[in-house]
Amino acid sequence: MRAILLFLSICCVSIKAQISEYIYPYSNVPIISNYGTTGLLQVPTARMHEEGTISFSWSHLEPYLRGSIVANPFDWFEASYQYTDVNNYLYSTVKSFSGSQSYKDKGFDAKFRLIKETNLIPEIAVGFRDLGGTALFGGEFIVASKKLGNIDFSVGMGWGTITGNSVSNPLAELHDRFKDRNLNSGDEDSVGGEVNYGSFFAGEEVGVFAGIEYFVPRFNGLRIMFELDPTNYNAEAYKPVAQDSDFNFGIVYPVNKNLFLKLGYIRGNTLNFGFTYTNSIGGKNPIINKKPKLREIKNSERFKRGNELDRYNLYRSSLKFLNENRLYLQTAHLSEDESKLSVSVIQPTYHSHPIAIGQTSKILDQLAPDNIESFEITMANGNQPMYKVTFPRKDFNTYKEANLPYALLSTTKFEDISAAEVQMHEFKPRAIFPVINSKFSPSIRSQIGGPDGFYFGELMLAHHASVVFSRNLELTSNINLSILDNFGDLKLASDSVLPHVRTDIVQYLKESKGLHISNLQFNYFNKIGKNIYTKTSAGLFESMFGGVGGEILYKPVLSNYGIGIEAWSVKQRDYDQMFDFRDYSVVTGHMTLYFQEPRSRILFKLMGGRFLAKDSGLHLDLSRSFKSGLRIGAFIARTDISYAEFGEGSFDKGFYFSLPIDIFFSEYSKPHTGFGLRPITRDGAAFLIHSHRLWNVTDSATKSDLIFDWGDIYD
Amino acid sequence: MCIFLVCACTTIPIGYLDTLGTAYKSLRNYPGTEIDKDYYDGFQYSFIRAQFSGAPPVILVLSKVENNEFFWVGSDGSTLTTNQDGKIIKTEGINRDIEFISTGKKKYKLNLFNPDAFYQPYEFNLTESSYTNINYLDSEILVMLKEEEFYSKIIGWKNKNRYYYYEGRPIRTVQNIHPYLPSLRLDFYYK
Numbered sequence: 001m002r003a004i005l006l007f008l009s010i011c012c013v014s015i016k017a018q019i020s021e022y023i024y025p026y027s028n029v030p031i032i033s034n035y036g037t038t039g040l041l042q043v044p045t046a047r048m049h050e051e052g053t054i055s056f057s058w059s060h061l062e063p064y065l066r067g068s069i070v071a072n073p074f075d076w077f078e079a080s081y082q083y084t085d086v087n088n089y090l091y092s093t094v095k096s097f098s099g100s101q102s103y104k105d106k107g108f109d110a111k112f113r114l115i116k117e118t119n120l121i122p123e124i125a126v127g128f129r130d131l132g133g134t135a136l137f138g139g140e141f142i143v144a145s146k147k148l149g150n151i152d153f154s155v156g157m158g159w160g161t162i163t164g165n166s167v168s169n170p171l172a173e174l175h176d177r178f179k180d181r182n183l184n185s186g187d188e189d190s191v192g193g194e195v196n197y198g199s200f201f202a203g204e205e206v207g208v209f210a211g212i213e214y215f216v217p218r219f220n221g222l223r224i225m226f227e228l229d230p231t232n233y234n235a236e237a238y239k240p241v242a243q244d245s246d247f248n249f250g251i252v253y254p255v256n257k258n259l260f261l262k263l264g265y266i267r268g269n270t271l272n273f274g275f276t277y278t279n280s281i282g283g284k285n286p287i288i289n290k291k292p293k294l295r296e297i298k299n300s301e302r303f304k305r306g307n308e309l310d311r312y313n314l315y316r317s318s319l320k321f322l323n324e325n326r327l328y329l330q331t332a333h334l335s336e337d338e339s340k341l342s343v344s345v346i347q348p349t350y351h352s353h354p355i356a357i358g359q360t361s362k363i364l365d366q367l368a369p370d371n372i373e374s375f376e377i378t379m380a381n382g383n384q385p386m387y388k389v390t391f392p393r394k395d396f397n398t399y400k401e402a403n404l405p406y407a408l409l410s411t412t413k414f415e416d417i418s419a420a421e422v423q424m425h426e427f428k429p430r431a432i433f434p435v436i437n438s439k440f441s442p443s444i445r446s447q448i449g450g451p452d453g454f455y456f457g458e459l460m461l462a463h464h465a466s467v468v469f470s471r472n473l474e475l476t477s478n479i480n481l482s483i484l485d486n487f488g489d490l491k492l493a494s495d496s497v498l499p500h501v502r503t504d505i506v507q508y509l510k511e512s513k514g515l516h517i518s519n520l521q522f523n524y525f526n527k528i529g530k531n532i533y534t535k536t537s538a539g540l541f542e543s544m545f546g547g548v549g550g551e552i553l554y555k556p557v558l559s560n561y562g563i564g565i566e567a568w569s570v571k572q573r574d575y576d577q578m579f580d581f582r583d584y585s586v587v588t589g590h591m592t593l594y595f596q597e598p599r600s601r602i603l604f605k606l607m608g609g610r611f612l613a614k615d616s617g618l619h620l621d622l623s624r625s626f627k628s629g630l631r632i633g634a635f636i637a638r639t640d641i642s643y644a645e646f647g648e649g650s651f652d653k654g655f656y657f658s659l660p661i662d663i664f665f666s667e668y669s670k671p672h673t674g675f676g677l678r679p680i681t682r683d684g685a686a687f688l689i690h691s692h693r694l695w696n697v698t699d700s701a702t703k704s705d706l707i708f709d710w711g712d713i714y715d
Numbered sequence: 716m717c718i719f720l721v722c723a724c725t726t727i728p729i730g731y732l733d734t735l736g737t738a739y740k741s742l743r744n745y746p747g748t749e750i751d752k753d754y755y756d757g758f759q760y761s762f763i764r765a766q767f768s769g770a771p772p773v774i775l776v777l778s779k780v781e782n783n784e785f786f787w788v789g790s791d792g793s794t795l796t797t798n799q800d801g802k803i804i805k806t807e808g809i810n811r812d813i814e815f816i817s818t819g820k821k822k823y824k825l826n827l828f829n830p831d832a833f834y835q836p837y838e839f840n841l842t843e844s845s846y847t848n849i850n851y852l853d854s855e856i857l858v859m860l861k862e863e864e865f866y867s868k869i870i871g872w873k874n875k876n877r878y879y880y881y882e883g884r885p886i887r888t889v890q891n892i893h894p895y896l897p898s899l900r901l902d903f904y905y906k
Contacts, residue, residue, distance in 0.1 A: 018830040018831040018832050019830075019832040019835075019869065019870060021830040021832075022827065022830070022832055022870035022871075022872065022894055023869070023870050023871060025894070025895075217871065218870065218871020218872075219871075
């Protein structure tokens, strides 16, 4: 009886939970607080977005305007970047430097979920606000959130600037280290930007906060928020802000599942408006649903009969129909006993290789005589065969009917393949070189947040081209024509004591009006041995450097790791970004270790060597990739220069995300667009940017990636 | 009663290739195209053009009629069932499906799927009929318009559906079938 009651109560909870999604729509999507992390108005909560979510928020609360980008590489970790306009303080007191522009502050926040909510236990998270930098809004908090019915309660404790409703710091009783909050790092040459670990959770007092989020039933997801504000308005930023009440309240209205509008009344004296746009884009086809469009072969049986008579008919018909589906056949071979058909294919369309493998197999299955028992498909990139996949044809079709892609894995073999093996294939269609790809597109380059003004930008017409001269040699180019810009008002000159390898950005922006070349690069690719790939390049690699050099990568096929070495002799380009060079030249190079953890899909990239400003050190990059092709990552670099030599920011750091463009379209395509954020552009730890890094060219040949995407084979 | 074959994709113009189950996730403000006489003549069987607001249109073919219920099937196997008034009483394969359970004459309970909410009360009122002109198969015709206001009390969902009748049969409806879906327009083409 008890078991039945338990079962019924579980069912009731489950059904109620489902109905609640209609009564309180979008209540499972947390919004971004005015400080740029998930929370209420001013108060943080322990809530997190789904992993693979990217959010943007903007809020106006005098004297601050704040824009934030928030990324969730995991559902337990949130990283955010804030850009704040502090409009009660000037950028600088020197009018000739920044005019009457208000102060701009950039900051990083991080939040970690410690405990996930259960029926009895609240969700608990710890957060770090305005890490490093000037720490104008710096603080830490620990917060618990529990949902009861349609009310989400949060209570917490804050340090740093979150100490408005102060009580004694309980941690100070545990250890002396927590008694004194020293906001300086202690380094004599500190220029801000370093993370001051010693101050975490320290200080004589802490603030206590609480808040509720009430989801109004049957009101299109409207929420009412009420909170006890812990902010110490005398401690944050540069000037105290008047506070007439410790309580804030506001409403949030979801326009749809992505866009939330917020109106609040803060400090008992100030109206607050803002919005949050949030989108979970890590899953398969997160925005536009799409399916690969495979042209059906009419009269397939007739083809099969013809192909049975002459194997060259089979090769030629495979070439025709694969090419029509943008699967470019490079070689084909029928085994002596005619039981196995091998093909090698290049495909420029799908991030997910199993889609291309599945499409190739479906076409071959319609053309191959019935006596062919297995397909061996080699995926190649340029002239470099990456790996081959072999499976029985019968299993492919059996599991296709049942739509059981992972069952096919039991009889699928993944293997290395050498260029020589592919060259032994019987059928090698002649490629006609050169192959020219060319396209025009609008392009924008921006400079945000300098002392000369908030935004400087340029609209350009960009021409991207690649000319493939042979299977090994290609030329890539990116040539831009300026159409409209406001760079004329940029004045900021570099104050760097290092060679100005990046900080002359203003001159590059201002003097490259009209036609300028961002990239003009020859690449020669080769696979010189088992698992060893090379690239030799010469040209104008990026807007600031050109020269010659190369890269060599050892990556065992289908493995999750690689080791790369690159060396470049480069010269700084002239500011007009045409063919002239400046005097500065450098030999730069790195050894890079790559490791992709298969379960979390985190790529660890550790780069050590000599950077463009002739400083030496390490650059660590951690990023996570998602099913959609989204990648979210962060990096940090330390070299043998002091904080003072590096300048503002102390060392290089930042985070980025890279979006596959095809998530916005109904057609598949491979290009990505990126968005990188670093607090400030400095010269230290800067490395050369060059197209077609070998890891990026070969990382599709990673078994864990293939298995991760294997569910797509029957798409 | 009558069994019809679902037409193969290859006979359908490109604009109609998307399937109902996924069409609503496609780009908003898709221009769509109306069914013209040539397209209609090319079809052997009765069909409907279904279009979620702003999404590409989809063709579903009548597969059978049973107890005054019409079963329409899309190329991906998704189905719509309409009653003789043109009201959608069941969907399958749309990701967010619905099903009306008849509890008496003109009385229904509503099952919603994804998220699941079963046996929801559903009250509706039909307004007075009016007449209006609509474009249908390249010409303008005078049709009878009925509006239906509905309310599902527990989840607080209310909205309005429109039904256009010509010669006693539904030829167009604009219905809200699920709280999380945009409105769905159906154009009926009989053979």
